[in-house]
Structure formats: C-alpha cells, structure tokens
Amino acid sequence: MRLFNKVALVTGAAQGIGKAIAELFVKEGAIVILSDINDDKGKQVCDDINITRQQWHESKPAEYLHLDVSSERDWQHAAQHIEQQYHGLDILVNNAGITGFLETSGAHDPEHLDMASWHKVHQVNLDGVALGCKTAIALMKNRSTDEGSNASIVNISSRSGMVGIPLAAAYASSKAGVRNHSKSVALYCAQNGYDIRCNSIHPAAIYTPMWDAMLGEAAARKEAIKAISKDIPLGYMGGVMDVAYAALYLASDESKYVTGTELTIDGGILAGSTAVPAHSDE
Structure with missing residues (x-):
C-alpha cells in the first residue's frame, strides 16, 4: 500500500x-x-478496476472523468470536481499524448512539416502537460501532508525528448519541452516552499497500442518487433508495467527527495548507443 489514501489523477488512462x-x-x-x-474505453477500465479492487476498499477506488488535456476549460472543470470531491490532489501523472501520425495529416519531418499538425501535437503533448502542472500546483500547494510526505507530479515524456527524431520532429520537440518544463516546475515549487515534487519519465521501445499502426499484423509484426529488439541492449521491448512501476516510485514517498530529475526506461538504448540517420539512395 505504497500510495495508501493518496488521491491521484492519471491522464490518458483509457489504454x-x-x-x-x-x-x-x-x-x-x-x-x-x-x-x-475516449470515454467508452476509459469508463470500462474504471469499471473493471472497481469490480476487481472493491473487495479491498469500502468504496469504489476509481472514477472516470472526461478530460481533453489540451483544453484549459476541461482542466478547470477537473480542478473544480477534484476540489469539491477530495479537497485537493496528491499525485498527478501527465500521461496523455499523441505521436501525430494517426491524429493529424502531417508531414512531420523538419523540411516539409505541416504547421497545423505541429501545433496539434504540441497542444496535446506540451500544452496539456503545462496545463496539468498549473492545475495540480493549485490543488496540491495547500494540501496538508504527513511528515515525510509530499505531493508529486509525474510527467511522461519520451526518449524522443532527449534525442532528435528526423521523421517525428513535432513529437520530439513536444517531449523535449515536457522534459524541460518538469525541471522548471520542480524549481518553482521548491522556490515557493510548496511541498510538491516534479519529475519526468522517458520511455522508449515500450510495447503499447501506440505502436500498432507501425508494426503491421501477424508475421510482419513479429518481424518488426524482432528488428526493433536487435537495437535494444537488453534485447527486447519493454512493457507498460515497466513504466508503471517507475511512476509508482516517483509518486510515492520513497522518492520524497527526488525532484527535477528524469528517469529513462529504455532497456539501455541511451546508455551508449549511437543513432545514425537513415540515408536515401537517391
């Protein structure tokens, strides 16, 4: 029970x-x-959690809330609900994000980038995090905590926020912004004496539904995963629980002296490998 009785908001929680x-x-x-x-998926996940976990709780331990992270109005509505229902917030995980490949028309390379697509990716990935942090600070700064405990903001960035991605410039730029903004939030909260920490997580090669459009189907998918795994020092793609346990550490009081840092979950990719851009034969 490492988060016992803490109130947490997780964005992009439908999958x-x-x-x-x-x-x-x-x-x-x-x-x-x-x-x-995605209200249908989100409500289903919430219902499944409540059915599974209610035997350990007197009341339902989870609820679902529609939230478009790029909308300041949605964040204001979320803040009002959380304040009324829970009198504050202990943990925020800014997880919602898009690559832009499925959600926009593109292109996403630096030479041909489509500005509407660029703005859409940043609105979700970076503006969404900025609005989330702004909202969380207001909900957390007056929250009374036990001695040795503090509130925590965990921002999900990406390996792409630490290196360049030639064909996903908007995604890489937005995730780099998440990395840097996390440090600004951490320092701001410390400077103002708020008992709030802020850190970022940088996953890479984590098998999630976001990969579906890129991996293909059946045998092609197996070959694609095999090819990706060859470039990972540990030799295999990670799973969602690898990131979830990292978020748990940063959200818990075990990391009460950790703020403004980044945690890379990538199987060793950034430990020493060299990224060489692919060259066209033309």
Missing part, C-alpha cells in the same frame, strides 16, 4: 501506459481519477 499506471496505483492503495477523451 496503454496510463491504464497500467491507474491499475497499479489503485492496487497500491490510491484513490484514482482516470481521465481520457
């Missing part, structure tokens, strides 16, 4: 990493508000 984080947080004793724009 993938967000879903795994929400499920783990409830298992560890938190009251979790799952949010997403």
Whole structure:
C-alpha cells in the first residue's frame, strides 16, 4: 500500500501506459481519477478496476472523468470536481499524448512539416502537460501532508525528448519541452516552499497500442518487433508495467527527495548507443 489514501489523477488512462499506471496505483492503495477523451474505453477500465479492487476498499477506488488535456476549460472543470470531491490532489501523472501520425495529416519531418499538425501535437503533448502542472500546483500547494510526505507530479515524456527524431520532429520537440518544463516546475515549487515534487519519465521501445499502426499484423509484426529488439541492449521491448512501476516510485514517498530529475526506461538504448540517420539512395 505504497500510495495508501493518496488521491491521484492519471491522464490518458483509457489504454496503454496510463491504464497500467491507474491499475497499479489503485492496487497500491490510491484513490484514482482516470481521465481520457475516449470515454467508452476509459469508463470500462474504471469499471473493471472497481469490480476487481472493491473487495479491498469500502468504496469504489476509481472514477472516470472526461478530460481533453489540451483544453484549459476541461482542466478547470477537473480542478473544480477534484476540489469539491477530495479537497485537493496528491499525485498527478501527465500521461496523455499523441505521436501525430494517426491524429493529424502531417508531414512531420523538419523540411516539409505541416504547421497545423505541429501545433496539434504540441497542444496535446506540451500544452496539456503545462496545463496539468498549473492545475495540480493549485490543488496540491495547500494540501496538508504527513511528515515525510509530499505531493508529486509525474510527467511522461519520451526518449524522443532527449534525442532528435528526423521523421517525428513535432513529437520530439513536444517531449523535449515536457522534459524541460518538469525541471522548471520542480524549481518553482521548491522556490515557493510548496511541498510538491516534479519529475519526468522517458520511455522508449515500450510495447503499447501506440505502436500498432507501425508494426503491421501477424508475421510482419513479429518481424518488426524482432528488428526493433536487435537495437535494444537488453534485447527486447519493454512493457507498460515497466513504466508503471517507475511512476509508482516517483509518486510515492520513497522518492520524497527526488525532484527535477528524469528517469529513462529504455532497456539501455541511451546508455551508449549511437543513432545514425537513415540515408536515401537517391
């Protein structure tokens, strides 16, 4: 029960990493508000959690809230609900994000980039995190905590926020912004004496639904995963729980002296490998 009685909000919780984080947080004793724009999936995940975990809780440990992270109005509505229902917030996981490949028309390389697509990716990935941090600070700064405990903001960035990605410039740029903004938030909260920490997580080669469009089907998917795994020092793609347990550490009081840092979950990719851009034969 590493998060016993803590109130947590997880964005993008309808699938993938967000879903795994929400499920783990409830298992560890938190009251979790799952949010997403995919209401059908999000509500189903929430219902499944409540059915599974209610035997350990007097009341339902999870609820679902519609939240478009790029909308300041949605964040204001979320803040009002959380303040009224829970009188504050202990943990925020800014997980919601898009690559832009499926959600926009593109292109995403630096030479031909489509500005509407560029703005859409940044609105979700970076503006969404900035709005989340702004909202969380207001909900957390007056929250009374036990001695040795503090509030925590966990921002899900990416390996792409630390290196260049030639064909996904908007995604890489937005995730780099998440990395840097996390440090600004951490220092701002410390400077103002707020008992709030902020850190970022940088996953890479984590098998989630976000990969579906890129991996193909059946035999082609197996070959694609095999090819990707060859470039990972540990030799295999990670799973959503690898990221969820990292988020659990940063959300818990075990990391009460950790702020403004980044945690890379990539099987060793950035430990010393060299990224060489692919060259056209033309």
